[in-house]
Amino acid sequence: MHRDLPGRLIDEHTLGRLTALADLDPGLVVDDFTTPEAAAALAGAEVIISSWGCPPLDETVLAAAPRLRAVIHAAGSVKHHITDACWQRGIQVTSAAWANALPVAEYTVATVLAANKQLLRIREDYRDRRAPYDWQRAYAGVGNYHRTVGIVGASRIGRRVLDLLRPHDLDLLLHDPYVDAAEAARLGARGVGLDELCAASDVVSIHAPQLADTLHLIDGRRLALMRDGATLVNTARGSLVDQDALVRELVSGRLDAVLDVTVPEVLPADSPLYALPNVVLTPHIAGSLGRELHRMAAAAADELARWTAGRPFAHPVRAEDAHRTA
Structure with missing residues (x-):
């Protein structure tokens, strides 16, 4: 996601939930998958928590992330970063579009x-x-x-x-x-x-x-x-x-x-x-603004809790619906 986004997106309570559920470094925020720090994180990542500003997860990125199984998007549309390669690989995707x-x-x-x-x-x-x-x-x-x-x-x-x-x-x-x-x-x-x-x-x-x-x-x-x-x-x-x-x-x-x-x-x-x-x-502010951003991060934490418990996502994004959704 954008490097300046987490401080506005994730409140203290949700950050605590995320770090309790997974081996997650709150200081690692990636907006470029070609950097050495991104490559090191991708090598062991099972789940990516994404939001606005996430680069495309194309074949090259997926090759660097052999363990990746899911993307939890703490925002709406996934069209900007979920590629055909993700669907072909069978990556599970969820979005906070409902929030x-x-x-x-x-x-x-x-x-x-x-x-x-x-x-x-x-x-x-x-x-x-x-x-x-x-x-x-x-x-x-x-x-x-x-x-x-x-x-x-x-x-x-x-x-x-x-x-x-x-x-x-x-x-x-x-x-x-x-x-x-x-x-x-x-x-x-x-x-x-x-x-x-x-x-x-x-x-x-x-x-x-x-x-x-x-x-x-x-x-x-x-x-x-x-x-x-x-x-x-x-x-x-x-x-x-x-x-x-x-x-x-x-x-x-x-x-x-x-x-x-x-x-x-x-x-x-x-x-x-x-x-x-x-x-x-108005300047595209009908969607989540200010404190409303926290709802999307909380939704991502809920989905991460389901994933770690071996349960299906509550709000999955499916490849067959991608052609007619925002």
Whole structure:
């Protein structure tokens, strides 16, 4: 992982658990597998505990790690470092993606509820007026009661969002090509096509993985299907939305947006998204931030405890699912 990450990721309690469970040197943090210290550690390693910044575990690295049997990832996606060579070798892999999904879902739910309350538009209106006003009459149509929220992708995060939204008297729609109508109903939503979801929803929230066939999944045509005043929430990846088309809709004032991800991740200084009053723009912080990082390290310790006890991982990552997960 990144050399500066452990101090933020692993709290004292979890560090104690890790060192009690395994012969682990807390001072050995590797972000380059070609160094002599990395080579020495790999030679005897049975388990790698990884996180953001882990280099790829390719054939060369695996050849230097003859005893390696498992990778416990204290973060979300493993696509950056788990290679085909790992699957061919039979390396067992687990990820704390489920733990990282929780704060993303919480962030999403907060923005969905605020969007249906027309928080951004009322804020700007209040700033302009600064005087007594009949807000009930002016915003008679706002609120969350029986608003329609469309969830794009029944991923870990998408499912958690559905679970958290269920008590709020909302009408929930779901689009996911791998989920049939019966499963959507079990998740508390009505399964629909993506065009129907965009056209029917007051809020569209994206939770699909970044894949070749999800590039610009929400394109200009689907943005045009969205209702006037609807909100697009994207906490997945910026590439899933045609950003140029979205900017045009936002500049016009027809749509609102909550964007935690963009293309590029740090926008140029002259991007209109920084200043638009109908946009909430955050720097990819919906996932684990600050104290929330400790949850992922604790999840890694839980999986290490299972491994040392000879039990299967609770949250395995399987090769057959790798092509359609984040």
